[in-house]
Amino acid sequence: MIPNVLTIAGTDPSGGAGVQADLKAFSAHGAYGMSVITALVAQTTTGVAEVHEVPPEFVRTQLDTLLDDVRVDAVKIGMLGGAGVIRAVVEVLDRYAPPVVVLDPVMVAKSGDRLLAPDAVGVLREELLPRVDLITPNLPEAADLLGEPELGAVAGMADQAARLAGLGAKQVLLKGGHLADESSVDLFLGDGGTRELSGDRVRTRNDHGTGCTLSAAIAALRPQRPDWFTAVREAKEYLTSALRAADRLDVGSGHGPVHHFHRWW
Template structure:
């Protein structure tokens, strides 16, 4: 049976990030995609112009209406904007208990624009994080969550991942894309596993929405694979190919999107 996978996130009219990217990644990895909108974001490949936050009660209405009708096999959570929306999502997660929940702690856009209110970080860390199965922070996001300096050496990633796990997440995928080197090194930590996952570093400016795409691909694959390690490995391979094929697209004047459908186009 085809997995039904839900994204809870903000929008991106350029299609490279947010809900639009998540739905593409779901489809490209064999899942049926669904979405609940948390914020309407006026953004392109060059930056964010404006954010219209969806009222928490309407986020709840979207979620409850959907989950009362449709079996949900996995959830990917992206931009949540503020504390009220975070708590609305928590309430629904507690009520419906979806089997696999992936949290991409979206705090700052590629352009540097903030997408999560600073006062909401503690709510995400203390109340939402213990309720998810996998969190996928990059190194700046991990430092923000922990209130410490950003890691600059891969050797320090296991200790930081352990500190994130102590906050309550069952699994941590600490993404090392901000480090230098010919390879991109991520660390999957949890359930007694601490494994470095190395992939080719694709040199391109078309990296808009890479975090959204990776976390969405993991959520799509997890119901189809025996464990998180298998899902993460396959999602990383998918993203690497999507980055490599991104030069075939011509979208915008800034950081262009990855090629979600590189296998078919």
């Protein structure tokens, strides 16, 4: 079976993050990709110029129209922008109950531009988080969700992942990419307990959209793999290879994209 996988997220005209990156990651993993747009984002590899939020009512209409017609095997949620859109997504998740929901809590762009309104953090934490199967925060996002200082070392990641799970997410992938260690250590908390996933830290400035790509790859793989840990591990391996190949691309003058199709091009 070819899974149908939906991304609910904002756009990136440069193609490295957001909906465009998600659709590439879905395709790279043999999934049929679909998208519902939450925000039109004017951004490049150097930063965000402007964000035009889609009205919550139209986000709901996009979702209802699609889900009334098409079987959805997995959902990846990215940039939501504001509380109204979050609540619209929550309503639809409750109504249709898709079997797999992955949340990448997009709060701040690589450039430092904020992509989630500060007053929406509580809504995401209290209303959306308990409805997802996996959340994939990086360390700054985890600190924002928990209202505590950002971790600066691997020590403490297990406790922080447990506190995130205590907010309602069934599984947690806490990403350690912001640490300065030679290896890139992520921590997965699921039914099998807590496990580390360690990979080589790839030295490249072309790392735009890594969070979007990883969460999208997990969403595409989960319907095709026997368990969450297998899907997460394979997605991390894919992202590491996409980072290694990123310098083969020549896109923009800032943080360029990873190479989603490195296996074929």
